[in-house]
Amino acid sequence: MIERADVAIVGGGINGCALAYELSRRGAEVAVVERRSLTSGATGRCGAGVRQQWSARENVTLAMQSVEIFEQLSQDLGADIGFRQGGYLIAVHDEEDLRQAEKNVAMQRSLGLEVDILSPHEVTEIVPILDVEGMRAIGATFCPTDGHADPFKTTYAYAEAARRQGAHFYRFTTVTDILTDQGSVTGVRTDRGDLSVPVVVNAAGAWSKQIAAMAGVEVPNVPYKKEIIVTERMARVFDAMVISFRDGIYFSQQDEGQVLGGIPPPETVTGYHLEPTFSFLQHMAATLARYAPVLSHINVIRQWTGFYDVTPDARPILGPVEGLEGFIQCHGFSGHGFMLAPMVARLLADLIVDGAGSPILESLNLARFEDMDIEQEHSVVG
Amino acid sequence: MTIICRCEDVSEEEIMKAIEEGCRTLDELKHRLRLGMGPCQGRTCLPLAARILARETGQTMADVQMQTSRPPAVPVALGLLAGDSRD
Numbered sequence: 466m467i468e469r470a471d472v473a474i475v476g477g478g479i480n481g482c483a484l485a486y487e488l489s490r491r492g493a494e495v496a497v498v499e500r501r502s503l504t505s506g507a508t509g510r511c512g513a514g515v516r517q518q519w520s521a522r523e524n525v526t527l528a529m530q531s532v533e534i535f536e537q538l539s540q541d542l543g544a545d546i547g548f549r550q551g552g553y554l555i556a557v558h559d560e561e562d563l564r565q566a567e568k569n570v571a572m573q574r575s576l577g578l579e580v581d582i583l584s585p586h587e588v589t590e591i592v593p594i595l596d597v598e599g600m601r602a603i604g605a606t607f608c609p610t611d612g613h614a615d616p617f618k619t620t621y622a623y624a625e626a627a628r629r630q631g632a633h634f635y636r637f638t639t640v641t642d643i644l645t646d647q648g649s650v651t652g653v654r655t656d657r658g659d660l661s662v663p664v665v666v667n668a669a670g671a672w673s674k675q676i677a678a679m680a681g682v683e684v685p686n687v688p689y690k691k692e693i694i695v696t697e698r699m700a701r702v703f704d705a706m707v708i709s710f711r712d713g714i715y716f717s718q719q720d721e722g723q724v725l726g727g728i729p730p731p732e733t734v735t736g737y738h739l740e741p742t743f744s745f746l747q748h749m750a751a752t753l754a755r756y757a758p759v760l761s762h763i764n765v766i767r768q769w770t771g772f773y774d775v776t777p778d779a780r781p782i783l784g785p786v787e788g789l790e791g792f793i794q795c796h797g798f799s800g801h802g803f804m805l806a807p808m809v810a811r812l813l814a815d816l817i818v819d820g821a822g823s824p825i826l827e828s829l830n831l832a833r834f835e836d837m838d839i840e841q842e843h844s845v846v847g
Numbered sequence: 848m849t850i851i852c853r854c855e856d857v858s859e860e861e862i863m864k865a866i867e868e869g870c871r872t873l874d875e876l877k878h879r880l881r882l883g884m885g886p887c888q889g890r891t892c893l894p895l896a897a898r899i900l901a902r903e904t905g906q907t908m909a910d911v912q913m914q915t916s917r918p919p920a921v922p923v924a925l926g927l928l929a930g931d932s933r934d
Contacts, residue, residue, distance in 0.1 A: 721881075765924075
């Protein structure tokens, strides 16, 4: 392991690797320390959707900027990340839903997002296998520029590009302490030696709480166990991600043809538990079969689990903390870390290298939990 | 060319190249190549891939950590899992 660098990033998921790329592109010497392999946490287990339809204005802006980067990313990184824009179709179930959808769509359009409210007929034009009655829906909202990317390809493409720019990656290396001196970060201690750095980024996903605690910083994040299934491959029948905030379901057909999706498990489990449950599998299968009856004939080949790193307002915690110079937070994505990573990495790299702040970073600072003025994001699935 | 993972069409040459590029575990081979991600869920290919990994990285078979096995044990139709429940 090298002895010193400009920035140490704890966590080799999409956010750690994207940030390593953006920092090294700006000339900083970066070391990423990852306890297992890259993508081994939430990144490699996620649905990998990229959505811009949010209820909180800041999330729409951040997601739109991320999509703009995603559109160029294969070219920028020199490797295909599997980004496909098949849109997100969000079920509208009743009049109350419709009023919220109209409010969201008006706000999203005011920011320049292309998004529409669909009739039941238009829903089945876009995703022919849907049974609108079975969904208990009266319509949907649809944004054609939403989509998904391959989480493995994207993360590895970022990491490879970062490596070409001089970034160091230490996999299978565990951070055991954050070293500080008189209110400033001085380094990280690992099971393979110490690394001296003036800046440490906490991008450890569901384990960020533990990393923060090593620096004496308390964060309000809670890990939630989430479950997901994948089917065998079939011929391409739909391009959109289908989701419902009421049922909490999301599913899409991936590049290779498999259908992948999740839903909140019937029993909520917090803490570091990764066992898959039969009750989830049954609930997911029943709901998916109700949404798209034709999928009843398709085989499920695997179910697995991962964590949402959830904050009290379901929005990430980004940027510096009071009282410890050089300790930068990049976690608490609450299930949306993959889709936001490209833009978040740029914002944090600008902050770390140039000291450039931004209103969005300020609004997502850890300090917001000290006052009551919190804008809750309601548009969460899975 | 020797095919190791029949479901995802991964050859021995591709596995060797990924190891040369730095892959050290079966999980990393999976991330890079989709090894073991198809309908058989690695039941055919993983022991073969583990052997190649051990040989190329100087580990014993016992050192090579197997991928996590997850349900269902065999592919099951979605409709069968949905059963009679009315979610």
